[in-house]
Every structure is written in C-alpha cells, then in structure tokens.
Amino acid sequence: MTTLQQLLGIELPIIQAPMAGVQGSALAIAVSNAGGLGSLPCAMLGSDALLAELSTLAAQTSKPYNVNFFCHRSPLPDAVRDAAWRAALVPYYREFGIDAAAAPNAPARLPFSAEAAELLAEFRPPVVSFHFGLPAPELLARVKSWGAKVLASATTVEEAVWLEAHGADAIIAQGLEAGGHRGIFLSTDLSTQLGTFALLPQVVQAVRLPVIAAGGIADAKGVAAALALGAAGAQIGTAYLLCPEAGTSAVHRAALKSAAAHHTALTNLFSGRPARGIVNRVMRELGPISAAAPAFPLASAAIAPLRAHAESTGSGDFSPLWSGQNASGCNEIPAAALTRELVALLR
Known part of the structure; x- marks a missing residue:
C-alpha cells in the first residue's frame, strides 16, 4: 500500500492544519522544510494576497506544500x-x-473558484485540500490536471465514502475535538459528529484511501496512537498556534496559555x-x-x-x-522543532 509520505512526497506523516486568520506562508514553509506538509489557508485571501503567498512559498521551500480552500455555497x-x-x-x-x-x-471567506484555480495553475502546488466537501467536478479536474493530490475533510463515515467516490486522494478524518471549523457537509446535524478515535477506525475500514487523523492530537503519543488505529498520518493544528511562525494574535496567544x-x-x-x-x-x-x-x-x-x-x-x-x-501541546518553540517532536515515537 502507498504510504502518505509516498503519496504526498513528504518525509514525515505530519500535516500542519491550515488555520485561516492565524497563519500565512511562514508557518507552512517551516513545517514543509522540516519534512512535514505545511499548509496555507487560502479562503480569506484575495487574488493579490494569494499570489503573494504562493510566490513566497515557491521562493522559500522546494518541498511539497498544501493550499487549502473552502467549498461552501455562497x-x-x-x-x-x-x-x-x-x-x-x-x-x-x-x-x-x-x-x-x-x-x-x-463576507470574509470565499469558496474555491475558477479564478483561484487559474492562479494556482501558475504555481502547480503539489497538494490542494478542501473543507466542506469538494469543488465542482470541472474545478476538481483543473486542480488534478497538473498532478496535484487532493485532500478533503470528513466528519462522518458517510462523508468519507462520498469523498472517495468523488475524487479525493486521501481523507482527513476530523474528530469532534478539532479546533476551527467543522468540515461537515452532508448534513447540518451536529449529533452525527464523533470523536477522533471513534471516527478514525470506522473511516479506515470504510474506504481504501489513506486516512489522516485530525482532532485532539497534540504530541508524539497522540500521533503514535492515531497510526496504531490505522491512520496514515496526523493533521495537527492547535499545537502550532504558539510557534513564532504563526500569526496568532496576542489576545489569542494569551487565551491559549491560560x-x-x-x-x-x-x-x-x-x-x-x-x-x-x-x-x-x-x-x-x-x-x-x-x-x-x-x-x-x-x-x-x-x-x-x-x-x-x-x-x-x-x-x-x-x-x-x-x-x-x-x-496541551502548545509550546512557544519553532515549528520545525515541534514537527520533529511529533514523530519522536515513530520508528
């Protein structure tokens, strides 16, 4: 079976969660250069800002990186x-x-569009991820036309099966513990939402694609536990919020430390x-x-x-x-150091 590292061209099975409003390319670059998959949240970026961030990524890392978009209907x-x-x-x-x-x-957030796809095509990012489902088939085909791998979030087994059937290359199983927006898209019923370690093995059993665990994983023990339950890798968000490369505000940082x-x-x-x-x-x-x-x-x-x-x-x-x-994993240490710490228990 293809490993997550082989699929995405990364060294470590760690994905830094895209966190709109609290990070830009600096955090993504640090994680990618450390061997994980750094992610750039793009849903709040206009065309000029997106172009600037993509240009910075291209200039400062030769490693794979991920760009993330929302797929909601306006x-x-x-x-x-x-x-x-x-x-x-x-x-x-x-x-x-x-x-x-x-x-x-x-509105401060825009769904993935043909204009964004055209801009991305100039840079050919190796990984593109989506939240709230997947874009229209023609937009997804455009993304895949330059060889990008597509990740998408599922919060239920049904969503994971849907994503596999509609073109995802790997699935992020987002547990209820996860910070930020729920990726829920087939329903609005929050009672369907499961914790990470209840959701993860069910998704692994239901699909053939690599599954990435997300939600409540903050340290090396959590990463090891996720892999033991069948995950191909782990997506980490909250733990990176105090890293110096994150753009987390002073107010937000103080809350995280309290x-x-x-x-x-x-x-x-x-x-x-x-x-x-x-x-x-x-x-x-x-x-x-x-x-x-x-x-x-x-x-x-x-x-x-x-x-x-x-x-x-x-x-x-x-x-x-x-x-x-x-x-508990939030520490004011460089993102590269945190990325390496997260895999300390893996052989």
Whole structure:
C-alpha cells in the first residue's frame, strides 16, 4: 500500500492544519522544510494576497506544500435573519458606543473558484485540500490536471465514502475535538459528529484511501496512537498556534496559555458555521450556537466591529479564539522543532 509520505512526497506523516486568520506562508514553509506538509489557508485571501503567498512559498521551500480552500455555497442575503442577528448584538454596540449601521456586509471567506484555480495553475502546488466537501467536478479536474493530490475533510463515515467516490486522494478524518471549523457537509446535524478515535477506525475500514487523523492530537503519543488505529498520518493544528511562525494574535496567544483553553465549544457566532473555539464572553452570554446567526460566512460582518473594539483593549471577548479540545501541546518553540517532536515515537 502507498504510504502518505509516498503519496504526498513528504518525509514525515505530519500535516500542519491550515488555520485561516492565524497563519500565512511562514508557518507552512517551516513545517514543509522540516519534512512535514505545511499548509496555507487560502479562503480569506484575495487574488493579490494569494499570489503573494504562493510566490513566497515557491521562493522559500522546494518541498511539497498544501493550499487549502473552502467549498461552501455562497448564501443569498436574508434581511430578516440579518436584522435578528444585529438586534442580538445591539446591546454590545451600545456598551461600546459603536454604530451598528456602520458594520460591513461583505463576507470574509470565499469558496474555491475558477479564478483561484487559474492562479494556482501558475504555481502547480503539489497538494490542494478542501473543507466542506469538494469543488465542482470541472474545478476538481483543473486542480488534478497538473498532478496535484487532493485532500478533503470528513466528519462522518458517510462523508468519507462520498469523498472517495468523488475524487479525493486521501481523507482527513476530523474528530469532534478539532479546533476551527467543522468540515461537515452532508448534513447540518451536529449529533452525527464523533470523536477522533471513534471516527478514525470506522473511516479506515470504510474506504481504501489513506486516512489522516485530525482532532485532539497534540504530541508524539497522540500521533503514535492515531497510526496504531490505522491512520496514515496526523493533521495537527492547535499545537502550532504558539510557534513564532504563526500569526496568532496576542489576545489569542494569551487565551491559549491560560486556564480558559480547557473549555472550548462549537460555536456559529463568528462565521455562521460551527467551529470550535475557547469559550469567551459572547459565547457564554448568547449561547455558543445561535439560530439568529446568518448563514456562513455572513455572520462575521456584524460581529467584526465588536471584535476590533475588544481586541484594542486586550480582550478576546468577541474574538474567534479557535482551539481544539487539547491545547496541551502548545509550546512557544519553532515549528520545525515541534514537527520533529511529533514523530519522536515513530520508528
């Protein structure tokens, strides 16, 4: 059987999770140069920013790297739901003296597009990964036309089987412990979500593709355990957030180093889709899941001014403090050193 290292051309069975908003090419370059697969989150990058980051990757590493995109459908604006969401936030606008009408309306995250595919074709990234399913067949064919391997996240066995049938080359089994956005795409029922070590062996049994474990894996013991359960590799996110190459904000770093990191929850308040983050004031007071929050990614616009105001005072009360359930592996060490530590128990 082809190993993950052979499939992706990497030395170590470690993938650095793409983490939009908290990292750029610097972290990806460090992990790739250390022998793992560094990942660049691209869903929040416009064409100019994407071009700049890809150019930097091409200049600073000769090793394989991964570029990650979202595959959601852009929602139609819903004036009634948007008004309800803004009404829920009005008390906070009043508290901070912010004009609610001044909040932007533009979504901060875009789905994979033909334009992005054309830009990627100039660089021919060796690995392209997707969240929330896969892009349209013609876009997927474009990605594969230059020989890229395609990874995609599954949060259920059914999603893993779907991804195998629709062109993925390897599957990321994303357990419920994982930080950031759930990759769920065949359903909106969060009760279908399993923990990593319950999901992983079931996916391994159900598909023929290599399976990458993700969620709650923070150290060498976790990586070894995942491989013992049949994983071909492990995807690590939260543990990299304190590395100097990460762009994690001061507010976010402080939260990760505090006792608050022990309490995380799935929330849709910051984007409109469930994502795991450290529980903060707005999650406690509104509840982590709100029916009023607009569809992804439209929820982010109205809460953005509150986040900016709070962060200017050193507070993360209105920030998406993404983190998995296991932040114990977060250390302020270079990403290369962390990557090597993660495989210390593997022969």
